[in-house]
Amino acid sequence: MPRDPFDYIIVGAGTAGCLLANRLSADPSKQVLLLEAGKKDNYIWIHVPVGYLYCIGNPRTDWLYQTEPTPGLNGRSLRYPRGKTLGGCSSINGMIYMRGQARDYDNWARLTGDDDWTWQNALPDFKAHEHHYRLDGGADPQTGDNSRFSDLHGGGGELRIEKQRLRWDVLEAFAAAANEAGIESTEDFNSGDNAGVGYFEVTQKSGWRWNGPKAFLRPIKNRKNLTVWIESQVERLVFETTQSGATRCTGAIVRRGGDAVTVRAKSEVVLSAGAIGSPQILQLSGVGPAALSKAQGLDVVADLAGVGENLQDHLQIRAVFKVKNAKTLNTIANSMVGKAKIGLEYVLKRSGPMSMSPSQLGAFSRSDPERAHANLEYHVQPLSLDAFGEDLHPFPAMTASVCNLNPTSRGHVRIKSNRFDDAPEISPNYLSTDDDRHVAAQSLRQVREIMSKPAMQKYQPQEWKPGVEFQSDDELAKLAGDIANTIFHPTGTAKMGRADDPTAVVDTRLRVRGIEGLRVVDASVMPEITSGNTNAPTLMIAEKAARWIKMAG
Missing domain, CATH: 3.50.50.60 (FAD/NAD(P)-binding domain)
Structure with a gap:
């Protein structure tokens, strides 16, 4: 009634x-x-x-x-x-906390004719609900000043944002290799320009998801x-x-x-x-x-x-590299002893692999030098598997997933019946434009460049997927179609x-x-x-x- x-x-x-x-x-x-x-x-x-x-x-x-x-x-x-x-x-x-780039919101304002959507006018609404860990302890212990963070972040809101509670040597090496490839380090992906490499901040509190x-x-x-x-x-x-x-x-x-x-x-x-x-x-x-x-x-x-x-959606291409002389989640979690240690660390400290977001290290870069802004996002992980929810590979490996931040492909969502409990037709239409296919090929080339830098060589990375035998734009674009997956956006x-x-x-x-x-x-x-x-x-x-x-x- x-x-x-x-x-x-x-x-x-x-x-x-x-x-x-x-x-x-x-x-x-x-x-x-x-x-x-x-x-x-x-x-x-x-x-x-x-x-x-x-x-x-x-x-x-x-x-x-x-x-x-x-x-x-x-x-x-x-x-x-x-x-x-x-x-x-x-x-x-x-659980990744990522605002995007200031140009996104300035472009919304241009497209809609409403300046309320500019970066400067969006920033107060980002800050309004933030409880950012950088503002927990008052002044920055190194500089004595926290204004550079308080200008960008909020400290009194409901949404807890923390740094991750883990560290992996292979991720540190990837970050160093990215530096060698011309991607500078960044300490804040959420300043309006997220170009750089660093660890993602996450919506967690003391090792728990904060939903x-x-x-x-x-x-x-x-x-x-x-x-x-x-x-x-x-x-x-x-x-x-x-x-x-x-x-x-x-x-x-x-x-x-x-x-x-x-x-x-x-x-x-x-x-x-x-x-x-x-x-x-x-x-x-x-x-x-x-x-x-x-x-x-x-x-x-x-x-x-x-x-x-x-x-519109972000399509990620998962490049997997076998490594040697490295601790990865594949080697730790593929034994009962390793799983027990992981569980115990989480119970006692709320840290370690069970506190991990799907991706730990991030990087934002340009697929081509003529691009005015970073148009690629990396999600780098000390593990490898065929797809989320499937078993880890039985060999030590790491994954460098990369996505095109500004796809030009457009899809649709349409009902297939008049029944509310029938799923709609979801057609993202990925890689349907020449630009998206070109960016996909270039992104795989950039992954290879980073993995070839000196900082990674102590781990002797070997490309397992997609495979070094594929080199041309057409080959790489087709491979992207074979191995790419949604990043759920x-x-x-x-x-x-x-x-x-x-x-x-x-x-x-x-x-x-x-x-x-x-x-x-x-x-x-x-x-x-x-x-x-x-x-x-x-x-x-x-x-x-x-x-x-x-x-x-």
Whole structure:
């Protein structure tokens, strides 16, 4: 039966949804409903950092999406993880805190015509929720001054950001080799220019994953005006025609405990279901390309051609090198004694391999000298395996994964039926442009150059994948299609834009075009993907949106 109306309904308790719930429920006069299709985040492997290996591909925590066969990947279909639990992708991601580059946000402002999205105007919204370890102890012990970090980072927010609790000699050697290849060291990837090599900072606290619920929901668990429903999946949105003839979103039909429950919002419905979930819900509700709605037997509520289009993602190419005279996770974790030592170190110290994010060392560089900015991101690991969730290789090895930060390929997300519980068609269209194929080839060449530098030679690196016999652009681009995989950063499928952009789904305040009372607040609104991991930018977007929603009343 229908529930009493809430002021705000937030669809999706992921990265953006948890922050929005915190901010919007701060006003005790407002009733907030947060909906999550998955279960509680009380699965142990969510919280142990290395547990991502047991969360990805697990129906307890993952939507288990698959992409369509992709020509650029030589016909392969990829597993496409998306978080299905409280915290969403913040509960299963790589925990890397990475804002991207200042030029990303300045470009958003140019594309949308709204200076609120510039780097300088985004920076306060990054800082607002940060609890950055660099600001824990007051002044920098070496310089006596911490202003260079406090100008860029926040110290009083809910999201804990720490340095990693481990060190590997082979990673130190790779960093030195990157220096020899002309990539300078950096101590902060989040200053607006992330060019350089260094260790990633992570969303962890004392060796535990620090996800959205820990940051934004647990501190407010006693707020009487916040209602959280888990295992509650939205079937479609509900619309009404106002007295002025406008279309207004007034709620949603939610599948909960086997029943279809209608919930209503007096002020706004906010979609924060991610770059796959949000366009799927819009399309199921008749908001999207009219031809798609009609083909699935749905009434057209709003003909918005851009819903589900403009899909962008980071595709990583995993180059694996066998090494000698080196300690790697392959050699440690492939024995019962080694596994026992790893477990004991984590229990006693919350450090070591079980505290690892999927990638520890990072580097940002240019694929070609004429590129104006770093357009490659490395994720370097003291281990190797065929794919996440599979066994480590039985030989000592390390992996240097590299991705094109600014892909020109564009894909789509489209419903395949009018059933809410059917997965949509996900077609990233990777490596479909000449530029993306060229960057892929150049990135593999750069990996080889770094591994050939003197700093790495004590480990005698030997390329195992893709193989030194492949050298030409065509060979390397084809190989990239054979071995590349998603790095789990889908964006852009409900992009914001100018009023005269026919493909824009939301305006610069993230309101869905032509519909009152409905916004989209997640990575799908990005007009172009950021030059780095996408969790931090999504939080910034949510911080801005929360302020605008409250201003609107």
